[in-house]
Structures are given as structure tokens and as C-alpha cells.
Amino acid sequence: MINVEALKRIVGDDWVVTKRDQITGYLADETYLGVLPKPAENVVVVKPANPEEISAILKLANEEKTPVYPRGGGTGLVGAAVPTRDGIVLSLERLDKVIEVDKDNMMIVSEAGVTLEHMLKEVENADLLFPPHPGDEGAQVGGMVACNAGGTRAVKYGVVRSYVKGLEVVLPTGEIVQMGGKLLKNNTGLDLIHLLIDSEGILGVITKATLKLYPKFGATATLVVSFEDRRAAIATVPKILQAGIIPMAIEYTEKSLMEETAVHVNMTWPAKQGKAQLIIIMAETNEDQLYGLCEQLSEICEKNSAVDILMAETTSEQAEILKIRSEVGNALKPKIADALDVTVPPAAIATILDEIDKVSQKYGIFIPVVGHAGDGNLHPNMYWEFEKKGVLKQAKQEIYEAAIQLGGVISGEHGIGKTRLPQFEMCFDPKQRELMLGVKKLFDPNNILSPDSAIC
Template sequence: MYNKLSEEILEGFKKIIGEKNVIYDREKIIDYSHDEITLKEFYNLPEVVLKPNNNLEISEILKICYREKIPVTARGGGTGLSGGCIPIYGGVIIDFENMKKVIEVDKENFTITVEAGLTLKEFYEIVNKHNMFFPPHPGDESATIGGLIATNAGGARAVKYGVMRNFVKEIEVVLPDGSIETFGGKYKKCSSGYSLLNLFIGSEGTLGIITKATISLIPPSEKIYTLIIPFKDLGQGIKVSPLIIQKKIIPLAIEFLEKNIINLVENYLNKKWPCEIGNAYLMIMVDGTEEETLKTSEKIAEICSENGALDVFIIEDEKRQKEVLDMRSMIYEALKSNTLEILDITVPVSKIYNFVYEVKKIEEKYKTYIPIYGHAGDGNVHTHIMKGEFKENKWVEIENWKEKYKLVKDEIHIIGKNLNGILSGEHGIGLLKKEYLSLFFSEKHINLMKEIKKIFDPNNILNPGKIF
């Protein structure tokens, strides 16, 4: 199906990007066999890792791979959670380590243009330096801009301003045949043919390789506050969040968490959560002028107090807020050692309660442990399927976890489907979620996607075996 790399092809790569950027020693490429997923049976080594320096070099590389039928997988920060950048057919990995240039900071149009390899952490630094604000906060800040676009990443702060799709204005892309194209532009309205820009956002490296992007930003809010609100149980907390939005308050983020997960993160990071009472929490971020932020916080406190909140902690200190957001972002890491898979089903906001309730029933039915937490403001719920449970400060193996894995996974997906949800809200389909695609989409729908793939990538060399 695919050809293996020959000495001649490797020499070709070396000529294009320089010898030091062509890596094939097993020990040096072992980390490229996986992203952040835990299931080792999905890991697979590439034949070579290439670190090009610019779009033209990527174009040259793709011309060779296109001609020689060699699979090419673009890899950002490797922070994916569904195996999206695993080179399951071997071949070439493109690593963007050498492509981190900030090309333009445009203060008039409120955009920043960067190469695809810049990490989110580096991007936030530049954005802050220029007194702008980038609302999305996909958890892991070592993700790259290219990767974030390829998965249409979201994160906690998507309730008020949206996800990556809402902020990507223009991308430069190298297509499989080596041609370089630009989609989108720095305009705020476009009705000029099919939106290929939007087709690329979330396409997981299967249509072309994103090399450059222009991201729109907003003026920073004067203040951001984080509220931690404890409840007796999770159900109470979840039921409050639509009430907040109905009162015309749209926060940056509304997250829900349970105490047992917080304890685990406290233990893992050796940090303290701001609040000890309660068994579940809402974590709400609000922004605006100082006056607005205070007023909004008070209104939220009032709504929560009237609906079962045990207290309301308002965190104003920036550093302390960052710590709390980091604790939230590190949940996956804290659970990872005993996680089989993290699910990413997204339901309408009004259905979160039902989803959580049904998942708890599954947890009971299978006598297992299913940590569940996520974005109460946007319906994106993360559910972990586990092989162990953290009890009295240590991990205890769940009985028959191997047998339960697939059964639990099936049942949770069916719940999501029945509640009009979607398979993945922000992680992407990648490798791990492919088997459920036909539960959420008709055969016709999937075939249309496959046909689109063929147009862009007739030889199927780009990230083959992903999505469908």
C-alpha cells in the first residue's frame, strides 16, 4: 500500500532540510510513536522524523512523499488525546520545532500571524506582551498553533468567545502535491465560495499541512475573576449553570468538578484547592471592567446561593487564578497513570445533567470508577474509563477492568448519541474514536467526508487511517 523509505529518499530529505534535521535513530524517535494516549497497543514508530525550517522545505518534502507514496503525519506538541498524530503506517513525521516564527503583530486589525510550531504557551506570552487577549484555553499549553487548528481545540474558556474556529482568520497550507495555498484572510466577513478555511479547521492533518496561521484576538478585559463554588453534590452544581446563562450572564468559563478528582490533583501536584467543603464544585471565570466583574461575580454568587451552593469563593489574585486553572488543566495528567481512555462527548448544555446521571448509573452497573468533569458552560464532558481507582492515597486496580472497558465505552457513547450529543467536542476523532463515527453520522455523511479527503489527498499520504 505504501512504500518504505529508501536511502535515496533519505538523502533527498537531508538535502532539503539539512542532515541534523533528519532523525531516524530508534531511541530518538521513540517518543514520536504516540501522543498522550495511554493504550500502548496503538503506539507505532515512524521511519523518520523531519524538522523542516519553513513552508518551502515542507513543500519539497511532500513532493517526494507524494511521488513515492510515503505516509506523512504532521505532529504539533504531541498533546493529543485520541492518537491523532500516531504514524500508524510508519513513514514520515513532520515536527514543527524549527517553525516558531512570529511573522506579524497587527495592532490595527487585532491579529497575530505565526508559524505553526509556536506553542500555546509561547503564543500567550506574545499576546500578553502586546496587550491583547486570546480567550481559548485548551488545557495543555505545550500544544502548537498548528495542532490546535487541526483539532479545532476548545478548552475551558470557550463559553463566551468560542473555540479555535472562531479565532482562525487565515491559514497557509501545503497540500499533498507540494502546492502552497492560503485560505481565509484578515477580513471579518466572507461570502466567496466554499469556506476551505473552515474545512481545514478540525481536519486533523488529513487534507494538508498547516504551516502558518493568522489568529484574531480581542482587547484584554480589565479584570478576570475566578469563582469556586462548592455544592453538596454534582447534580446541584450542574443544574445551576443554565440558570446563570438564563440570567443573561455569559462567563468566560463554567467548569464542573467533583471533590474526589480535586483530591487526586492536589495529591499529584502537591497544591491546595481553594475550598475544602462540598463534594462538587463549579469553577466560573468572568471578565469585564473591574466594576462589571465584581457585579457579575455578585450576581452569580446570588444565583448559586439560592440554588444550593454551600459558599462562594471569589479569587481576584491573578497568580492564584492561574494556579487554579492549572489544577483544572492537570486533571488528565493526575488520572493518566490509571486511565485507559478519556472520552470527549459533547451534549447540548441542557442535557449535561442527564448525561452525568446516566454515566453514574453505568459506573454503578459495572462496579467501576468513571471520573467525569468538564465544561458545564458548553456541554463538553470528559469521562475517563479507568483501570484503577484512587482510594486511601493509592491506586487500587478495578476488578475485570479489561472486560469492562469496551462495554462501558459503548454504553457511554450510546448515552451521548441519545442525548443529541456529538462524538468529540475538542479532542478530535484521531484513531481511538473512529469506531463510533457511524453511531453519530450516517453512511452518506461519512462517505461525503471520505470523498472530500480524496480530492485533497488522492494518494492518501496525509495522516492515513485517521478520522474514518
């Protein structure tokens, strides 16, 4: 039983929603329909205004052993925010203030419910930069930290983990704790911040984050490099990195997907040649440096069979390319049962693509691939035909096994959530699993926070 009356006393009547037709938007996330978990029947959505209310909700839930599902922007792709047991969806949407952009320390202090879109505007207004860019700007600061989001711009500056310097967290037992601060170095005690990053909502509710910012780049350019075949394109990626050129992003994609996506968003994909393409974003301190590196980069690509190199220099041309790339998932969605997120060591990226091709050939179904090639992170998109033929699970398993064989992992950025729990045991030995369960028990003795997610 969910104690609705007690919840109303904590947050006020207006912020507890019980009617099913008013909470449907909170019962799913952006997970592909072939694997989206079924939500529970009795779910209440609660919208607290501050950490103190969250603390009171968690104390109550802990006493009454009611499951609680923290919810950010609901843009997750592994069903982590879906309430699969009767309980409370705890929405962070009212914690929506940027507290401070500290230009001197180059840090932003933000409440957890601030969206990426809102945060990027504040950072831009302060003439600073937050490089990570997961594809949906509706993601919230707390969600991005809880998922350690990656995205297109991680090659040079890393994923969200590299930016988190401080957190305010409400523990499942109700205590409000402050971790870290505006510090670039902090070797004091065990690093709990990094335990919370990528905890997918199972260890605590993040209410505030202090994130590092960068000065804006002096000059940027976006190149779309076209190749006739996917292996030639992807095999070029390690060559670029080995030459000492570290772009902000190296994305792998396929021309037909980009054209289809461009139509979906009423735009035109500018690169007309080849079949497989790399989108390379270069960001340097000045134009001389930028053009020098772009020239070197072009030579490497030409030596590796590139058939065309398009260079976008204006801000709007570059933004259009990134926009189309960000929309690929949405455009493809109706045709896709699930999209994977395998990551391998950077030099093994061509081999994992070969393995994906083998699976595709074995089942006679094409697997379109996009991904963050510079990070060794690919997203093979599994068409509904796999599900219709009854081979989706098996085909996914074969791709996962190939990734692990190459020293990789089954998720580079989307996480385990609920949809990848069946593969959890293939990723960790029993001792690591025992340690993870022990940590969970220490934070959350009654297993109220996001049960059935991230670890098992």
C-alpha cells in the first residue's frame, strides 16, 4: 500500500498524482518498444520541491518498504526509470534552478531537475562550454550524472564522469549528504561521488551537482568524411587517434540513415557521396591550429580510401549536422526493436563491426550501425525482423559475446537499467557481483530505491 495521505502532507496535495491517465508519461522512458519493461499497476507520481521533501519521502518509503523510482527527463534507453513494482515515481522536475555559473572557478552548480537544454543556455550565456552532449537535451542534470551520459563529444574531454566535482544526494534512508565541491583535486577518503555516478538511481537521489566547465573553443569545424564501405570508414578511426589528432567527436554513421533522418526533421543531409561516413568535430584554440589539423586529418582519411571530405565551418552548418546526427535514434525508432551499446578498446572497433556484419549475414537481416567511433562505442540497431523471426535475443547475445571477447563491455553509455539485466552475469565475476550487492545493501538496506535496475 502506498501512503498517499502521508505523501500529500510532505509535498502538498497538488504534487501527488494518482490518476492513471495523468501519469502515463511517467510509466515509460525512451527505451525501444521491443524491450520496454511493463510498468506496475499501482503507481503514484510525487513531485517534491527540495531535498528536505525528498528526505521525508524516502524516510517514509524506507519505513513502509515502498519502492521509489527517481525520474529525470525520462530519456533513458534501458528502462531504468520505469516503475516495475507498485510504488512511487519521484520526479525531480521541480528542482529546476541553475544555482550559479561560477566564471572564476569555471564550474556550474545546478539543481538535479535542470534539463541539458537549459543548462547549455546558461553556460553559453556565461561564455563557457560544457562539452558532453547526449542526444536528447530533455535529459536532466541528475539523470545525466546517474547514467554517466556520454554522447558525441567525449573523445577529447570525456563523459559526464569527468565533469562531476560535487554532489548533493539524499540517501534511501533519508539523510542528505554533500560530497566534494568546486575542487579539481580531492583525495580525501573513498570517492563516493564516483560510486554515485552511473549508479542508475539505485544508491541515492541526486539533488544538486557541481560540474566543471571549459573555456569556449577559439575555432571549430565539422567534417563529414565519406567512404564506399563501412569497414574502410571505421578502420580509419584508430589511424586518426594514433596520429595524435584528438577531435572532440568522431561519429560513425551511414549515409542512408542520415538522409532518412534529415527527411524526418525537414532538413537536408549535405554529404552526397559514399555509403559509410565519419562525422569529425574539431575544436581548437585558434584557426591556424584548426586548419593545420584538418589538413593532416584529411590526408589520413584520403590515404584510407575516403571518397569525399566535406568541411562545415559556419556555426549554423555545424549545428545542422549535429542536429541530424542527434535525431537518428528518433527517426529510426519505429523500425527498431532494440539498439545496443557495445564498447570495445578503440583499436578493436573495425573487428567488432566485422562481428556485427557476421551476425547480420547469419540471420539475413541488415543491422544499421551508428555510434561514437572515437570512443570504441557502437550502437547496432536491431530491426523488428529479428523479433519477428524469434532470433532477437540470440542475435544480441552473439554481439555481446563478441564485444566481451574483444575486451569490451555490453554498455558504454546507456547503462544496464532493466533491459540488460539478463546479461549482467556475463559481465562480472561472482566476487564483483557480491561487492556491488554489498554496496547497494549499505546504501539501501531495504532495497527501496529503483529495485530491479542496474545490478542483480
